[in-house]
Amino acid sequence: MKPYAEMTMEExxxxxxxxxxEYKKIQARGLELNMSRGxxxxxxxxxxxxxxxxxxxxxxxxxxxxxDCRNYGVLDGIPEALELIGDMMEVQYDHLxxxxxxxxxxxxxxxxxxxxxxxxxxxxWCKLDKVKFICIVPGYDRHFRITEYFGIENVCVPMLETGPxxxxxxxxxxxxxxxxxxxxxxxxxxxxGNSYSDETVRRFxxxxxxAKDFRIYWDNAYTIHHLYDHAQDHLIEILxxxxxxxxxxxxxxxxxxxxxxxxxxxxxxxxxxxxxxxxIRRQLQVQTIGHxxxxxxxxxxxxxxxxxMVEHMxxxxxxxxxxxxxxxxxxxxxxxxxxxxxxxxxxxxxxxxFDTMDGCAKExxxxxxxxxxIMTPAGATYPGGHDPHDSNxxxxxxxxxxxxxxxxxxxxxxxxxxxxxxxxxxxxxQEAAGAGN
Amino acid sequence: MKPYAEMTMEExxxxxxxxxxEYKKIQARGLELNMSRGxxxxxxxxxxxxxxxxxxxxxxxxxxxxxDCRNYGVLDGIPEALELIGDMMEVQYDHLxxxxxxxxxxxxxxxxxxxxxxxxxxxxWCKLDKVKFICIVPGYDRHFRITEYFGIENVCVPMLETGPxxxxxxxxxxxxxxxxxxxxxxxxxxxxGNSYSDETVRRFxxxxxxAKDFRIYWDNAYTIHHLYDHAQDHLIEILxxxxxxxxxxxxxxxxxxxxxxxxxxxxxxxxxxxxxxxxIRRQLQVQTIGHxxxxxxxxxxxxxxxxxMVEHMxxxxxxxxxxxxxxxxxxxxxxxxxxxxxxxxxxxxxxxxFDTMDGCAKExxxxxxxxxxIMTPAGATYPGGHDPHDSNxxxxxxxxxxxxxxxxxxxxxxxxxxxxxxxxxxxxxQEAAGAGN
Numbered sequence: 001m002k003p004y005a006e007m008t009m010e011e012x013x014x015x016x017x018x019x020x021x022e023y024k025k026i027q028a029r030g031l032e033l034n035m036s037r038g039x040x041x042x043x044x045x046x047x048x049x050x051x052x053x054x055x056x057x058x059x060x061x062x063x064x065x066x067x068d069c070r071n072y073g074v075l076d077g078i079p080e081a082l083e084l085i086g087d088m089m090e091v092q093y094d095h096l097x098x099x100x101x102x103x104x105x106x107x108x109x110x111x112x113x114x115x116x117x118x119x120x121x122x123x124x125w126c127k128l129d130k131v132k133f134i135c136i137v138p139g140y141d142r143h144f145r146i147t148e149y150f151g152i153e154n155v156c157v158p159m160l161e162t163g164p165x166x167x168x169x170x171x172x173x174x175x176x177x178x179x180x181x182x183x184x185x186x187x188x189x190x191x192x193g194n195s196y197s198d199e200t201v202r203r204f205x206x207x208x209x210x211a212k213d214f215r216i217y218w219d220n221a222y223t224i225h226h227l228y229d230h231a232q233d234h235l236i237e238i239l240x241x242x243x244x245x246x247x248x249x250x251x252x253x254x255x256x257x258x259x260x261x262x263x264x265x266x267x268x269x270x271x272x273x274x275x276x277x278x279x280i281r282r283q284l285q286v287q288t289i290g291h292x293x294x295x296x297x298x299x300x301x302x303x304x305x306x307x308x309m310v311e312h313m314x315x316x317x318x319x320x321x322x323x324x325x326x327x328x329x330x331x332x333x334x335x336x337x338x339x340x341x342x343x344x345x346x347x348x349x350x351x352x353x354f355d356t357m358d359g360c361a362k363e364x365x366x367x368x369x370x371x372x373x374i375m376t377p378a379g380a381t382y383p384g385g386h387d388p389h390d391s392n393x394x395x396x397x398x399x400x401x402x403x404x405x406x407x408x409x410x411x412x413x414x415x416x417x418x419x420x421x422x423x424x425x426x427x428x429x430q431e432a433a434g435a436g437n
Numbered sequence: 438m439k440p441y442a443e444m445t446m447e448e449x450x451x452x453x454x455x456x457x458x459e460y461k462k463i464q465a466r467g468l469e470l471n472m473s474r475g476x477x478x479x480x481x482x483x484x485x486x487x488x489x490x491x492x493x494x495x496x497x498x499x500x501x502x503x504x505d506c507r508n509y510g511v512l513d514g515i516p517e518a519l520e521l522i523g524d525m526m527e528v529q530y531d532h533l534x535x536x537x538x539x540x541x542x543x544x545x546x547x548x549x550x551x552x553x554x555x556x557x558x559x560x561x562w563c564k565l566d567k568v569k570f571i572c573i574v575p576g577y578d579r580h581f582r583i584t585e586y587f588g589i590e591n592v593c594v595p596m597l598e599t600g601p602x603x604x605x606x607x608x609x610x611x612x613x614x615x616x617x618x619x620x621x622x623x624x625x626x627x628x629x630g631n632s633y634s635d636e637t638v639r640r641f642x643x644x645x646x647x648a649k650d651f652r653i654y655w656d657n658a659y660t661i662h663h664l665y666d667h668a669q670d671h672l673i674e675i676l677x678x679x680x681x682x683x684x685x686x687x688x689x690x691x692x693x694x695x696x697x698x699x700x701x702x703x704x705x706x707x708x709x710x711x712x713x714x715x716x717i718r719r720q721l722q723v724q725t726i727g728h729x730x731x732x733x734x735x736x737x738x739x740x741x742x743x744x745x746m747v748e749h750m751x752x753x754x755x756x757x758x759x760x761x762x763x764x765x766x767x768x769x770x771x772x773x774x775x776x777x778x779x780x781x782x783x784x785x786x787x788x789x790x791f792d793t794m795d796g797c798a799k800e801x802x803x804x805x806x807x808x809x810x811i812m813t814p815a816g817a818t819y820p821g822g823h824d825p826h827d828s829n830x831x832x833x834x835x836x837x838x839x840x841x842x843x844x845x846x847x848x849x850x851x852x853x854x855x856x857x858x859x860x861x862x863x864x865x866x867q868e869a870a871g872a873g874n
Contacts, residue, residue: 037509045507049494057486070482072474072700100537101729108724115553116563116587126553126563142726149723150553263509265731286586287545289579292538292729294702 003339004420009428016421023371023418026411031372033408038190038350039399040259043319047312048261054301061297069293075285077269081296085269087306088224089255090237096271097280100291103256103268107217108146110252110270113283114180115150119213120249120279125150125180134172134182136164138353138381138392140190143183143219147383154383155179159189163196166203177210181217187235188222191353191381191394193346195233205241207250215276216251222349223255224313227321231347239271248273257299259316259350260309267299323397327352327409334413340420341413343395352395353381354412360419361390367415373408440776441857446865453858460808460855463848468809470845475627475787476836477696480756484749485698491738498734506730512722514706518733522706524743525661526692527674533708534717537728540693540705544654545583547689547707550720551617552587556650557686557716562587562617571609571619573601575790575818575829577627580620580656584820591820592616596626600633603640614647618654624672625659628790628818628831630783632670642678644687652713653688659786660692661750664758668784676708685710694736696753696787697746704736757787760834764789764846771850777857778850780832789832790818791849797856798827804852810845 007015055061061069063078076082077098086093099106118124125131133147135154144154157168163186173179184204186196196204204216218238226232242250249272257266270280303309328345331354335341343354356364361378368375376394379385395412397405444452492498498506500515513519514535523530536543555561562568570584572591581591594605600623610616621641623633633641641653655675663669679687686709694703707717740746765782768791772778780791793801798815805812813831816822832849834842 039509042505045505048507052492052494052498055489057489059489061489068479068482070485070699070702072476072695074701102725102727105725112549112553116549124563126561142723145723149720258509262507262731264511264727265507265729283586286579286582288539288542290539290701292702292732294699295729295732 001338003337004424005339007424009425009432012421012425012428016418016425019414019418019421023367023414026414027371029372031407031411033372033400033404034374035396035400035405035408036374036376037399038259038396040263040316041319041399041401044316044398045262047315048302051261051298051302055294055298061294063293063297067293069297072289074290074293075281075288077291078293078296078300080300081267084300084303084306084309085255085257085267086271088257088309089220089253089269089271090223091239091253091271095239095274095277096269097277097284098291098296099268099270101258101264101266101268101295103219103221103254103258104142104146106268106270107143107219107254109287110217110280111146111150111152113280114213117283119215120275122213125152128178130178132176132179134169134179135383136182136184136189137383138191138387138394139183140185140219141380141385143217144383147183152180156383159192159194161194163194163200166200170203170207173207173209173214175210179209180211180213181215183217183219185219185221186238187220187233188225188346188349190221190349191351191392193344193349193351193353195235198236201236201238201241202245205238205245205247205250207247214250218251218253220253220255222259224310225259225316225350226313226348227317227324228347229314229317233347239273243273249275252276260313261299261302265295267296320398323402323405324352326402326406327395327397330406330409331413334410335416338417338420341416350396350398352397354393354395355391356393356416357420357423358389358391360416360423361387361393363419364412364415365393367419368408368411371411371415373411375412438775440774441861442776444861446862446869449858449862449865453855453862456851456855456858460804460851463851464808466809468844468848470809470837470841471811472833472837472842472845473811473813474836475696475833477700477753478756478836478838481753481835482699484752485739488698488735488739492731492735498731500730500734504730506734509726511727511730512718512725514728515730515733515737517737518704521737521740521743521746522692522694522704523708525694525697525746526657526690526706526708527660528676528690528708532676532711532714533706534714534721535728535733536705536707538695538701538703538705538732540656540658540691540695541579541583543705543707544580544656544691546724547654547717548583548587548589550717551650554720556652557712559650562589565615567615569613569616571606571616572820573619573621573626574820575628575824575831576620577622577656578813578817578822580654581820584620589617593820596629596631598631600631600637603637607640607644610644610646610651612647616646617648617650618652620654620656622656622658623675624657624670625662625783625786627658627786628788628829630781630786630788630790632672635673638673638675638678639682642675642682642684642687644684651687655688655690657690657692659696661747662696662753662787663750663785664754664761665784666751666754670784676710680710686712689713697750698736698739702732704733757835760839760842761789763839763843764832764834767843767846768850771847772853775854775857778853787833787835789834791830791832792828793830793853794857794860795826795828797853797860798824798830800856801849801852802830804856805845805848808848808852810848812849
């Protein structure tokens with residue numbers, strides 16, 4: 001089929017009618033599918049069931065330094081968990097703190113502390129008239145919501161092939177003292193799935209922010225979440241790069257095992273410079289006596305070490321890879337060459353970013369919903385839910401079973417074609433009406 | 438032996454010499470004991486080892502409504518855990534939220550949210566010139582530290598036999614709009630061990646605060662932590678009493694299983710009115726996707742129900758009771774009738790409150806430390822660590838083995854006697870010198 005844009009009005013009319021009939025047929029099937037969130041599927045969760053067996057009443061729950069994991073204390077985390085998570089995050093073991101079950105919570109707490117108490121002795125943000133954060137778009141809705149919740153102005157910077165537009169970021173950050181941070185998912189980014197290039201990371205580490213309390217919020221959520229064994233993205237480690245660049249305190253790095261072991265029952269962590277960690281501990285020791293050490297021990301005993309964790313992630317990949325590939329194949333088959341959609345082909349992470357023609361995303365998501373397939377709301381990848389092009393849709397292929405996913409992907413493609421045909425047809429009709437006057 | 442205050446200078450000189458010799462002997466033993474924190478002992482922790490066996494890879498981890506506990510979601514907690522913890526807290530199951538592992542963290546987050554965003558639409562505390570909190574003294578140092586950390590002025594109100602001085606509280610709260618809350622441990626209070634009388638609870642529920650955003654922070658940390666089967670304190674349930682009094686939104690109630698299952702690996706929860714919970718959820722859903730549901734399920738499967746939990750607490754009591762009684766006996770034996778110390782005899786909780794003569798507590802703790810026994814720092818039970826009488830010491834009998842505890846209690850008594858004798862002797866000497874002028 002030829003690109004829609006090259007079609008005549010008559011061709012579009014015929015096409016629209018045909019697509020509408022096809023859509024009605026799918027609608028009649030009464031689907032109930034959900035592609036809205038990056039949730040692991042049941043088979044992935046099953047991979048970690050061994051975690052339920054590694055601790056038992058027959059063994060002690062002492063960690064290697066002799067501490068009883070069952071009692072109070074240990075703010076930073078037990079040594080063997082610091083080693084495992086440090087290896088996962090590619091940082092030195094004394095440069096991280098292990099928190100509770102949610103890295104989102106760790107990020108929230110960082111923003112909250114900066115708001116109430118300031119960063120390293122700088123003015124608390126609540127005492128400032130204006131605080132801004134850079135949001136790379138499309139990006140992760142839950143990041144944007146945290147800064148929004150604190151009344152922080154989210155400033156959008158577009159994502160490019162190589163990572164965010166660094167020219168814009170360098171300019172913004174160096175000129176505007178009210179910009180206090182930037183949200184990043186640098187590897188297998190949410191939702192675009194691409195990773196920051198070496199040059200991008202180097203430029204991040206060399207930022208010269210006007211604000212002394214500017215920090216990069218480096219959410220390395222998909223650090224070991226590859227889809228392929230031999231085609232993995234590799235990121236320059238940001239803490240080390242910042243140190244080399246003479247900016248050791250510039251970054252907070254986040255990660256969790258939410259998509260390694262169990263979401264909601266994993267370990268989250270923050271890595272940073274010793275100065276930043278000292279600043280953070282001043283607050284943390286008021287907030288809690290310590291996090292769940294038994295769960296830390298459980299993770300260490302289950303994974304053994306980073307090699308065990310990497311092998312475990314290969315099993316995740318074996319489940320996820322066919323799902324990503326199925327979606328990509330169907331999109332290519334259905335939409336390739338039509339000039340009405342683009343999508344990414346990530347080598348890891350949890351998302352495919354899908355772009356309709358401008359002004360069609362909301363309509364496509366609506367059409368999917370009316371046929372029983374819930375997508376992430378259009379616009380969700382932009383602060384305030386506002387996508388200025390109304391084109392971006394985040395596809396989360398992980399959760400539905402493969403066959404359901406294929407059905408959903410076909411529906412998405414159909415909805416995209418129908419919305420595009422209707423939009424183009426309307427334009428042609430308006431044109432024709434205009435010419436007739 | 439007669440009361441020290443009735444002794445002559447000569448008698449005191451002889452006594453002081455004798456006590457000093459005895460102290461040197463103990464010092465030479467090189468003790469290394471810790472009575473500083475309310476930590477369960479190893480035998481107590483062993484009681485919960487069955488928790489490590491109740492979940493296994495052979496079973497599903499679905500909760501009763503079919504939700505897979507291994508995946509994301511469920512902000513409030515799984516239904517069966519809400520029932521168990523609701524029963525523990527004596528509140529309806531829809532009136533609580535289960536959090537992570539630390540009730541301290543829940544309290545911190547409440548203060549933090551009130552500071553940054555305000556309570557139910559009222560002005561955020563960070564925008565106010567002055568915010569005050571009432572602290573009942575002696576009380577829990579970690580409570581005081583949270584409000585201190587947020588620059589809130591801690592206002593002291595003394596603890597009486599029946600609970601805090603309600604005349605003072607009623608006056609303060611009704612006259613001063615800057616007073617936004619009060620820290621309470623109403624049952625087996627930390628450190629006094631007594632519980633609020635029915636009248637005290639009724640008066641709490643009928644407070645008429647000048648500040649609309651005033652809340653009672655009701656930390657029911659020892660709700661089922663009795664030492665005796667047949668001599669238990671019972672508290673009027675505060676949420677229900679507030680509702681009856683027409684003040685349904687007046688209280689946040691906190692509890693955890695830290696001293697039921699494992700400290701650091703338990704469940705913490707907040708109970709309140711539906712209005713307050715709605716206000717809280719607006720923040721919570723920005724902060725996290727959900728807490729550790731697998732651990733919630735583990736608790737439910739281990740305890741079964743509230744009866745199982747109560748039986749479990751009887752086993753805790755069997756371990757703790759002899760420790761409390763040993764300390765009380767030794768103190769009575771060593772200090773009874775001397776007029777130089779008072780102490781409480783709690784029927785539950787984790788602490789005995791011990792009062793030396795005015796001006797002696799710091800010296801007693803110092804003397805204990807120099808003989809190898811670490812006590813909670815004198816003054817810790819007052820905001821800022823400042824006990825105006827320098828008399829209160831918190832005794833935490835739970836952690837040391839019984840024999841060690843006895844040794845430590847004898848040392849504490851000896852240090853108390855020595856400090857008192859030295860203080861009185863000095864006074865007599867100064868008196869004599871004054872009379873000679």
